[in-house]
Amino acid sequence: MLEELLVTVRSNPKIDPSLGVWSWEIPVYLFMGGMTAGIMLFASLMVLLAREEEFPFVARKLPLWAPIALSVGMLFLFLDLSHKLYVWRFYTSFQPSSPMSWGSWILILVYPVSILLAACTLRQGYPWLGRLVDRFAIGTAILDFSCRHRAVVAQWGLVLAVFLGFYTGILLSAFSARPFWNTGFLAPLFLVSGMSAAAALVLLGTRNEHERHTFTRIDIVLITVKLALIALLLVNLATGSGVQIEASQMVFGGEFAIPFWVFFIIPGVMLPLILEYWELKGRRRAWMFISPVLALYGGYMLRHLTVDLGQTSSYLNYVNAFDPALLDLLR
Amino acid sequence: MIRYGMVIDTQLCIGCGDCVVACKTENKLPAGLNRDWVVEATRGRYPDLTTEFRSERCNHCSHATCVHTCPTGASHLWKDTNIVLVDAAKCTGCKACIAACPYDARLIMTPDGYIDKCTFCHHRVEKGEDPACVSSCPTHCMHFGILDEPSSAVSRLLASRQQKVLLDETGNQPNVYYLI
Numbered sequence: 001m002l003e004e005l006l007v008t009v010r011s012n013p014k015i016d017p018s019l020g021v022w023s024w025e026i027p028v029y030l031f032m033g034g035m036t037a038g039i040m041l042f043a044s045l046m047v048l049l050a051r052e053e054e055f056p057f058v059a060r061k062l063p064l065w066a067p068i069a070l071s072v073g074m075l076f077l078f079l080d081l082s083h084k085l086y087v088w089r090f091y092t093s094f095q096p097s098s099p100m101s102w103g104s105w106i107l108i109l110v111y112p113v114s115i116l117l118a119a120c121t122l123r124q125g126y127p128w129l130g131r132l133v134d135r136f137a138i139g140t141a142i143l144d145f146s147c148r149h150r151a152v153v154a155q156w157g158l159v160l161a162v163f164l165g166f167y168t169g170i171l172l173s174a175f176s177a178r179p180f181w182n183t184g185f186l187a188p189l190f191l192v193s194g195m196s197a198a199a200a201l202v203l204l205g206t207r208n209e210h211e212r213h214t215f216t217r218i219d220i221v222l223i224t225v226k227l228a229l230i231a232l233l234l235v236n237l238a239t240g241s242g243v244q245i246e247a248s249q250m251v252f253g254g255e256f257a258i259p260f261w262v263f264f265i266i267p268g269v270m271l272p273l274i275l276e277y278w279e280l281k282g283r284r285r286a287w288m289f290i291s292p293v294l295a296l297y298g299g300y301m302l303r304h305l306t307v308d309l310g311q312t313s314s315y316l317n318y319v320n321a322f323d324p325a326l327l328d329l330l331r
Numbered sequence: 332m333i334r335y336g337m338v339i340d341t342q343l344c345i346g347c348g349d350c351v352v353a354c355k356t357e358n359k360l361p362a363g364l365n366r367d368w369v370v371e372a373t374r375g376r377y378p379d380l381t382t383e384f385r386s387e388r389c390n391h392c393s394h395a396t397c398v399h400t401c402p403t404g405a406s407h408l409w410k411d412t413n414i415v416l417v418d419a420a421k422c423t424g425c426k427a428c429i430a431a432c433p434y435d436a437r438l439i440m441t442p443d444g445y446i447d448k449c450t451f452c453h454h455r456v457e458k459g460e461d462p463a464c465v466s467s468c469p470t471h472c473m474h475f476g477i478l479d480e481p482s483s484a485v486s487r488l489l490a491s492r493q494q495k496v497l498l499d500e501t502g503n504q505p506n507v508y509y510l511i
Contacts, residue, residue, distance in 0.1 A: 021430065083446075095401060098399065176501065178430060315500075
């Protein structure tokens with residue numbers, strides 16, 4: 001037996017008794033970042049494969065949601081910072097060993113490319129917005145420029161989307177101090193999940209039957225791959241070092257078992273998979289908005305639980321005996 | 332690189348917590364925040380128990396994952412040493428360094444929000460003095476010095492006694508040693 005007690009008080013806020021420095025803002029940022037990656041990937045592929053006529057929503061309406069989702073994500077990243085006035089410091093240096101520094105600079109590249117990717121679609125996808133932008137000379141110049149260089153923008157969009165999707169996972173998996181995060185499966189898992197979230201957006205937005213059918217099939221494949229990656233991640237942890245085995249046990253009967261299985265795997269992965277399969281078979285078509293909503297919910301929950309699980313898993317096992325309520329007894 | 336280290340004799344430490352009070356006083360830490368702490372570790376099964384007291388803090392690791400993960404360079408090494416400091420004027424409060432530290436040795440400074448940690452009292456080290464926790468220890472169980480200097484007190488202690496470091500398996504190469 002080994003029992004380790006803290007003799008002196010250690011109750012640093014958000015560090016003790018267990019790490020909780022990242023709340024819901026970071027999961028929202030990771031979710032939005034992943035969705036942006038998925039949107040850009042699909043939108044770029046449509047341009048590069050010349051399938052724009054076949055998939056009108058993805059080609060003309062979806063791209064605008066990339067910079068919007070990215071902006072929302074970055075807003076929540078900003079909200080999470082505890083020393084906000086110094087946010088500009090991200091862009092005064094590049095730290096090659098820091099995944100977050102890579103991410104900051106990748107976002108700087110992703111932003112203009114996502115805007116250019118969307119710009120060329122505005123006149124057709126959102127005519128009122130296109131007319132609004134066309135009122136300004138600089139707006140017209142940007143729209144024309146983006147259409148002239150559509151293929152190059154799409155090539156950059158494709159590469160940066162993969163980088164961004166992987167980055168949202170690598171950001172966490174690079175923390176060797178947190179056993180639940182320290183696995184290479186997080187990067188592909190978050191990329192696939194981001195693509196699934198983008199496919200869910202397509203299912204919610206499209207009015208084209210062929211597009212809906214194709215993206216239902218794509219989403220089924222993505223959710224299946226996501227499920228396989230989650231299983232591999234858990235196998236990887238459950239057969240890893242002692243602290244990783246302990247971390248995996250949190251989802252197999254520990255405090256995270258119910259959130260993980262009841263609030264994530266069943267409603268966020270299994271249900272959308274079954275519903276989308278039924279939709280493909282022509283059943284329950286009146287419910288077809290439910291499966292993408294559940295898939296989006298599953299995408300967020302994946303990040304939220306991963307962030308929480310990683311912070312809870314630790315090399316340390318101190319019993320923090322400090323109980324502020326006891327102080328009241330002394331008064 | 333000059334490698335500073337701390338050597339703490341667990342046979343002499345009585346867990347009084349003076350090191351914690353000295354740190355808070357020297358570094359004017361706000362109420363509720365601590366850069367160091369004392370752990371009582373009990374092993375065995377009653378009645379065959381052994382207890383050791385350990386004064387713990389940032390290990391100023393040779394492979395400091397907190398420094399590597401900092402996106403702005405706010406977490407850095409002091410001069411050409413292993414002493415890890417945080418430059419508040421560069422810190423965004425992203426908290427990546429906190430997540431990167433396996434010892435949970437970092438804290439969020441209130442009310443400002445930048446990340447704070449043990450500095451090995453580098454302002455005292457600069458003047459040739461020991462960190463406040465070492466100076467205040469009533470049982471003289473704590474020692475501070477240059478680890479790679481064979482004649483230093485810390486090197487001689489490490490050469491003469493069995494020792495351990497915390498969480499060696501993380502690969503962070505900590506520089507706070509415990510004599511056992």
